[in-house]
Amino acid sequence: MRIGWIDYLNTLPFNFEKTGIDLGFSHELVKGFPSQINRLLSEKKVDVGFISSVHYIQNFNDFLILPDLSISSLNKVKSVVILSEKPLEKTTQIYLTEESKTSQYLTKVIFEIFLGKNPVYKQLLDEDIKNKETVLLIGDKAIKFSNKKNYRYDLSEIWFKKTGLPFVFALWCVRKDYYEKNKEKVKKLNHVLKTSKNRFFENPEKYIKDQFLINYLKNLDYCLSEEHIKSLKLFSNYLLEINLINEKPTFRFIEDKNETYNF
Template structure:
């Protein structure tokens, strides 16, 4: 039986993809790549069996288990979930919000309320919004497109770093879930494949297109910014985050 698996289409998922493709489990999987918000919709619509999903969507889902020892997390700066602007965040009138992930949007809302203590207007966006940030605006940009914005804007606010300053905890952006009926043997094999990919990041990068992003930047990002182990501190942080966003 083939199991349908969705992986986030960002560079931080390259080790997961590489691990799966170099494990015997690959022949039993129908693998697809999606932005985080689409992965959630596909799980809700019964279009996938296993997925890397944004943690803020967890409370909306049913009939699933968090099965993996691995996640997309960070411990301080992450570089790819940032608010960019040419005006201090305390002075902006409006923040454009990335439509790719509900987790980052909720993290922004929480930090605006409890860390920055400001209340700017939040505006939904469409593709290409990050190229149209006016002087009175800021923009929450996530994923690979954030890499090339760090040198283009005067102010960069890393939301994972802000969360760490506020809580002293790491942050979990996405975790692995599977339908409850999926065989434990299959999940164990997938978990093993993830570890292989994480332990072979250099090889994984050589087989992947980086799309005009400096190779050394991506290598540093995967090895020093993304924290893949879903350890007890990350589980604690995720539980706190999910509890706090219920009040937003």
Template sequence: MNKKCKIGMINFLNGLIPDYHFENTLFTKTYGLPAELNKLLREGDLDISPVSSMEYILNSSNYSILPGLCISAFKEVQTVGVFSNLAPTEWDRKKIYLSGASLTSKYLLKVICKKYLKVDPIFIEQKIEIADKESFEQIIKKYDGVLLIGDRVFEFKNNFQWQFYDLARMWFEATELPFVFALWLVRNNFIENNCEIISKVHYLQLEAIIEGLSHLEEVYEKNSKNLTFKEFSNFLENIMNYQLSPFELLGLKKFSEDLIELRMISDFEGFHFFDSKLQP
């Protein structure tokens, strides 16, 4: 093991479970929004991180996937969607504000609108620097809808009466498939001479998720996020999925095919996995 590994951690409610007692002298942790972690991993400031699945689709030659790990949802996700007073079929030429915290969700919304709803909204992208700071009052005065992800969805629901359109639900209604929002990736140029530490981190991350889901009351006591325990546990146990199986990969493959069909990307090299030697 030649160096201490730099690991990214998602700073959202769904990041609490992977972070459960996830500590070791082999690595350091950096917390951030998905879009921030994308940039840090892409530029080499992180070695391993959960990042937007779109980051992998766009730059798959740079990364390998850690097997068995993802953040995905089947039928609904509750924390990724569009708030609007208009029905989705009325979004044509309407202004939709896109959260700067997201990458995958922006592409997913565009695919849903273009391919499945046959509407063409005007998308305005928020700068990442203000992704978790801009006031909702300013946003709702200017736009017909707003795409939000993560904990800010709960904040918006608690303060405004706009209808929430869940992107995982919209994707499922169109495809009957789950949607993968994030993958755990390792930079390919970190793999050489570091296979042992990567395998160890992989094992510890899988273990943290299993243990975190088994100790939800402890996790809740430290990080309730203003939810009741019933809401908190339902979200993490029944809505979130952290296991990357062939079924989740089918959903991700379908998403990549839609992106190519709509000419939003030119091609996709497919899935490449790190050959992990799991060890305690």
């Protein structure tokens, strides 16, 4: 099994190799940032991957979702931010990280739906943010540069204030064709990821020493409930409204009979 793996701090709870769980069959972790894993899954160069929720929304006919798993936020996420020298309402141009399509599209929803603005969007191709007035950053870079501008806006917090819903940044998904031939392996991976997540949060100090980073991870939401799906559907409706997608997605899951595994 080729597993598309995003090697960010916020994926650490899913890292079953670090939490000491044996997957029980041969596998390879193919590492990259979110947009790379999106592409590799669509190109069949990985079989299962942790992908941007937007990539699922745009390609829902190709994938199935692994239940009960996501990276979401119930308010502030801290690692998906707009940094700016001026208030958001006065922003006319923004540089968008190429690392996450979901964050790019959420930025466009915030500007075009919530604020009624149409700024110029440009690609952020490097870490040189000093001479760029407004930038979108995600992941470890968002934490690293968090105090480099006069204004800092947490995108998940904006979403929560407008909708009252969690925002789902990423989902664990499997290609339908791979799942049909490897159902038991995929179900086993699903349970291993859930077990790893639970084991990590039982004693996070065992795996990471920095209390700031522990608090950052505890602030995130790794579940996938009906509220999360409701949020994904609302996000999809907004994307339709501003012509970023062409049809409403359906959210389909692998079969999960709650098999019991001993780890």
